[in-house]
Amino acid sequence: SVPSLAASGDFLQCLSSSIPSERVLTPSSPSFTSVLVSSIRNPKFFTPTTVRPLCIVTPTNASHVQAAVLCGRRHDVRLRVRSGGHDYEGLSYRSERPEVFAVVDLANLRAVRVDRAAGTAWVDSGATVGELYYAVAKAAPGLAFSAGVCSTMGLGGHISGGGMGMMMRKYGLSIDNVLDATLVDANGRLLDKEAMGSDLFWAIRGGGGGNFGIVLSWKVRLVPVPPTVTFSNIQKTIDQGAANAVTKWQALAPALPEDLSIRVIVQNQHALFQTLYLGGCSALVRAMSSLFPELGMTRADCREMTWLQSTVYINSGDTETPVETLLNRTTSLSTFTKNKSDYVKQAITKDTWEKIFPWFNSSAAGIMILEPHGGRVGSIADGDTPYPHRSGVLYNIQYVAFWTGNGTDGPNWISGLYNFMEPFVSKNPRGAYVNYRDLDIGENTVVGGVTSYETGKVWGESYFGANFQRLAVTKGKVDASDYFRNEQSVPPLLSRK
Ligand code: FDA
Known part of the structure; x- marks a missing residue:
């Protein structure tokens, strides 16, 4: 259902009690359009008819994300979460259908903390693949991470969906190297791996972004590379x-x-x-x-060259391109x-x-x-x-x-x-x-307020094969009311069929 304008007003009011006002941008804010477009690559998702968000929340703290979920639940405004904005269908910032929704843009939550001795790192979802590669190689020469080829991708979406790259044959996908994560669930709780339980921790490692909650950070295993x-x-x-x-x-x-x-x-x-x-x-x-x-x-x-240089070279074809290029988040x-x-x-x-x-x-x-x-x-x-x-x-x-x-x-x-x-x-x-x-x-159909399992199966089994049902059962356990929903989100399956 499309919430009324009054509900939208209540939602904004609710946000303002927990999130500093400069972190919530409405269409009348001077920077609304520039922030919205900051990680849109495909002009087909930025037209006068594109269904745009009611507001953009730009959290700098986990509590801001929790507040956005709690206010959204209370006032019936859905959230779409964006890390790097590279979704090929733009589902992190636009809706195919008329809907009142807010975007939670994680671009400011992008710290990388490398533990060289342990060979691990905690990385926030708003960091890009390039920022992670750079931070790891600088803090721990000889270590690297197995992920994709485009340096401006956000780790939030990239890891949520798998993470294919040039080292997957040796070290697996990004998801095969995730050791822990923090996530804000549909009840606004902040959970780590242990609190999530095994099904949810399984689901967020490859079950696709935007389905189970908002992943704030990932603990990843770093992998050795030669000089x-x-x-x-x-x-x-x-x-x-x-x-x-x-x-x-x-x-x-x-x-x-x-x-x-x-x-x-x-x-x-x-x-x-x-x-x-x-x-x-x-x-x-x-x-x-x-x-x-x-x-x-x-x-x-x-x-x-060094492994770090190779992550630049694969796109530039030029050994002179500086590795600092990896830190450039600008997409256009x-x-x-x-x-x-x-x-x-x-x-x-x-x-x-x-x-x-x-x-x-x-x-x-x-x-x-x-x-x-x-x-x-x-x-x-x-x-x-x-x-x-x-x-x-x-x-x-x-x-x-x-x-x-x-x-x-x-x-x-x-x-x-x-x-x-x-x-x-x-x-x-x-x-x-x-x-x-x-x-x-395939696109979902919503029946009685909840995404239908049958319509989800059409595309879901292409992406996930026999794992689709376990994803839907997990969704049923952690988000039974289908709060985190989009045109291609995993539907909640409340009893095994
Ligand atoms: P974006 O922010 O658009 O999010 C994608 C989806 O995940 C959305 O549904 C969003 O709501 C959700 N999401 C985002 N952050 C989340 C979070 N913190 N918690 C939960 N859900 C979240 N892939 C690959 O495997 N190998 C590759 O080499 C490449 N190369 C490549 C190049 C280019 C130019 C593009 C545009 C894309 C790729 N990809 C790729 C695909 C890429 O992995 C995919 O688009 C990722 O989802 C992008 O993640 P972003 O965070 O940038 O996307």
């Missing part, structure tokens, strides 16, 4: 045998030694093979010449994008790759990123965390379409490609990665 790693970018055009190389890569990459990760970006009639090796150039070139001679890697393809409204995902369990034949490559001709609207699984990420049992895409998965596919203005080429291209790929990817259900959120695979 020198090697990065390499090798591009093969179609004429240089790209289809052949990608065909071979599919079964090879998930089975490589765990220090060696090769991901592939398919675009503009070529495949770019990006390699991170946790070691020096000589050993890498030796390994590649016997395992993957099709790439023809030589010493000239190697860039030796740039191109319109649409993302979708798949998992591949059986290698796609070369004949089929020859039909896939033409989708990426010079006028194509997008790219495809292939992330190898296997190794540690593949050896954890499917039910140990909500992320079910483990054993037997060769790789994840992310499709990305880009466009400007009101064009329809991007959306048409990506849906055409997604349909084309159906026979070649995981099925029953067709898998998808919750951090690559995609509302096309």
Whole structure:
């Protein structure tokens, strides 16, 4: 139900009794728009018709978050929590449906406390992946964290949904390295792992953001990296045998030694093979010449650097880019994008790759990123965390379409490609990665004030497989009235079906 304007007024009044007024921005506040837009990347979620929040709460303290939840419950105003704002459907700051809601923006809660001796860190959800990488490498050289490739992502959403990156084959996803967390639940209580209980602690490690409460901080296990790693970018055009190389890569990459990760970006009639090796150039070139001679890697393809530099280099392609770039949180409204995902369990034949490559001709609207699984990420049992895409998965596919203005080429291209790929990817259900959120695979219906389990199952089993039911049962225990709700939130299941 849409609360009345009076309820909104009562909500704001309630906030003002527990939160300093400068921490609550309403549309009449001078900085409302700049704070709202500060972490929006996709212009399609910042238009005159976008359903925007009633206010933005910018907490500097856990008690502010607790107060926002308590006031929201009391006055029937929902909250959407935002850490880095990278949600592909913008669900952390906009609503698809008319709804009165407030945003809790955690950007100011971003401390990182590294315990070098213990090899752990406590990091606040509002910190970015880049801030964590930087803080860890500076405080504890030789240690690192296993997470994704884009440095401006918020850890709140990123860890909530999994956290795939270049070291997952050796160390698992981000969620596989979470040791404890603090969370404000739907009753406004501040809980740690022990107080949460095992189901809730299981659910927040991969069950997707925005479902179970507001995670304020994470205690993570840091992982060892050598002083020198090697990065390499090798591009093969179609004429240089790209289809052949990608065909071979599919079964090879998930089975490589765990220090060696090769991901592939398919675009503009070529495949770019990006390699991170946790070691020096000589050993890498030796390994590649016997395992993957099709790439023809030589010493000239190697860039030796620190692990921290590699997290910058993978995006910049330039060894001169300073590592301080990781601290830059600024994102800007740039191109319109649409993302979708798949998992591949059986290698796609070369004949089929020859039909896939033409989708990426010079006028194509997008790219495809292939992330190898296997190794540690593949050896954890499917039910140990909500992320079910483990054993037997060769790789994840992310499709990305880009466009400007009101064009329809991007959306048409990506849906055409997604349909084309159906026979070649995981099925029953067709898998998808919750951090690559995609509302096309299903949106919830609310029945009698609560999200319906049946409508949630449609998209939920794609993201979580058999883990979806346990997530819904957990939701039923910790948020039975479905307070933390959005178009694709886990529905509460009150009795096992
Ligand atoms: P945002 O703040 O938008 O939140 C995402 C969701 O989590 C929302 O539903 C939100 O309400 C909820 N949420 C946020 N903070 C929360 C908190 N503290 N407690 C509970 N719920 C919370 N992924 C990946 O695995 N590997 C990669 O390499 C990349 N690369 C990448 C590049 C780019 C350019 C983008 C835009 C995205 C990616 N991603 C990715 C996907 C990324 O992991 C995903 O979008 C994350 O949810 C982003 O987290 P944010 O905190 O930035 O998002």
